[in-house]
Amino acid sequence: MKRSSKFGSAVAIAAALAVVATGCSATSSGDQGKPDSPVTITFWGSYGNGGNSTQQDALNKTLIPAFEKANPNITVKYVDIPYDDMLKKLTTSAAGDELPDLVRADLGWVPQFADLGVLVPLSDAMSDFKKLADATYPGSLSTNLYKGKYYGLPLDTNTRVLITDQKALDAAGMTAPPATFDDLKAMAAKLKGTGMSVFADSGLGAWNISPWIWSGGGAITNDKLTKSTGYLDSDKSVAAVQMLVDFYKEGLIPNLIIGNQGATGTSDGLPGGKYATILDGPWMQGIWSGQYPDFKPIYAPMPAGPGGSISVVGGEDIVMTASSKHQDAAMKFIRFTQTEQFQIEMVKTGQMTIIPAFADQEAGIAAYYSTFATQLKSAKARLAIPQASKVDTILSTELTPAFKGEISVKDALSKAAAQIDQLLAGN
């Protein structure tokens, strides 16, 4: 009896420990076997974001089975993680040393995680890296560069182009979308008093403001990423932002741009006739075809300023983690993502290819892709530094008062540049 009571206590302790331990032991037990023994690689991505199952289906039902057929010893396990949770999940997983083998990372995160030391520089690890890299758009590739090494390869890409519709052009008495800053100013003059904004955007981060600064002939920093003062607050940068601020003051840009979460979003405002133009990506087509089936968007290049028509590169990169136990298998899958089969299958689901050689094939799948593909040839990437999200905060915090007229654009950009200088000095 005594023994059984002790036994009971032991069970209680064991149960307690088990309860606690299960909470902490999500570690995947990697099968570290011989090179040709079966391995499973885990791949995290956000293909299913927004409840869109077509991309996940293409991956799970077509592409991964094709890869597994060609590589019978490798099983690829794709885990879909909502985009909004991804950064948090990656961060906590990095802390717990529980990262997957491969991650489809937003391109802004690559330097951030490279800086943490959790990624493998592919330019060192892959003997054929140069060949693969040379085939991609330079703007997309550059998002993988951190301290002289490439930590990933582009997976899919996008950029922002000007989107308008016939209703807006008619309201402004124009026959074609505004091709230059001057056209846009003329359009603004025509739209004054009509209640239709000439342009709308949902923020003042680098993604939003860079195309205007670059097309205006300005820059965020110097090419070496060491200095922002003298670039972000140069006359050309100031003039480009000033144009937007002037529109804003005349009520021709809605306060959505300074972060009013209660304003009509760009995806509703353009089809709804509230906004004449927006800058947005290729995914909008899919959103509109569901919500506004009668809406016919017109895609045009970013209006050209003194610096040309230069937009911003978006998209995702594929990266391999340093903790991966099956790096050879993971690199095989990375190579597979760069093939025509993978790229074109994803184009069909709304992801743009990162390989210019497939651009014609892409335009054949959907004609509107061609405007984006052309824009991508000159598009630039945002700053590839670990603190890229801080740059976004700095830009929107400093520019908001400039739009509200509390401070001059020059002063706002100088203040932002001084803070970005500090970030760059820390690298």
Added chain:
Amino acid sequence: MTTLTTGESVTGRAVGLPTTARPALRGRNHSGRRFRSGLTPYLFLAPGVILFAVMIIYPMVQAVQMSFFDWKIVGSATSQFLGLDNYIRAFNDPHFWLSLTNSGIYMLFTVPPQIILGLMVALLLKKKSPTQPFFRVLFYLPVVTSWVVVSLLFKYLFADSGLINFTLGDFLHLTNGDTSWLAERWTALVAICALGVWKGIGWSMMIFLAGLQSVPQELEEAATVDGANRWQRFKAVTLPAIWPAMLFVVVMLVIGGFNVFTSVLLMTGGGPGGQTDVVLTYMYQQAFSFLDFGYGSALAVILTLIVFVITVIQLRLFRDRSGESLA
């Protein structure tokens, strides 16, 4: 919160079990019995306590530790010891002060309405009537609804073309109906506070309703006989009786006020230009967007200390006050 609940239920069971097991043990040798009755409850307490220690105490200690470092989240990287640098940085960071002010404003403008309105509703719903359960549920419903859902709901209510603007403009003709509530610091804080009050009334109502059960009926009647009017009865009889409930409500609401997070994150995201950031959204941004866990932890520790000091002051004030009312 979940951990606490688990702990409580385990504790409850642990207390119950030895007594029911006792008859079977009767007549056994004494030292074994003492051993069992002495140790067994603790063993049953253990899961809850261990969970609490691992999930609450350990992260708290770790956060304090992190706040003294330039903390690298990856185990292999060395974190640099900074001493009090993160705290000094917070002290000199105008945005931290802005966010603390916003948290304070939220607390000041949500706690009193929740107490006053919660108490009023509780008094109204104290009397038995056929509709009373219905109204109790109605007022309590916002409390059990997810913060995410109601935050999004309020975001749409206060949107430029939302119901609030429609009511104020097209219906009541008090404004032009074009107020961008979420585009300015003060109007956005109004919207966020409105949500806080609306969602919180039901909770304080529930606590006050429980407190009102302890109001001695004979005292009420005696006061009525003595000619006391409603207000006098409330002040002299009801209020002293529900004083412990009041203390609990005030302390919890103040703590909750400083901990405002979800509604701000979802309604304004701290915008425009960070003007509506509260301490926790700022902390979240530092830790999870900028991966600056050291600074984020320092902000968390500072907030904890502020809340702790305020709570101690409240407890003292209430203790003095309750002594006074009893005297």
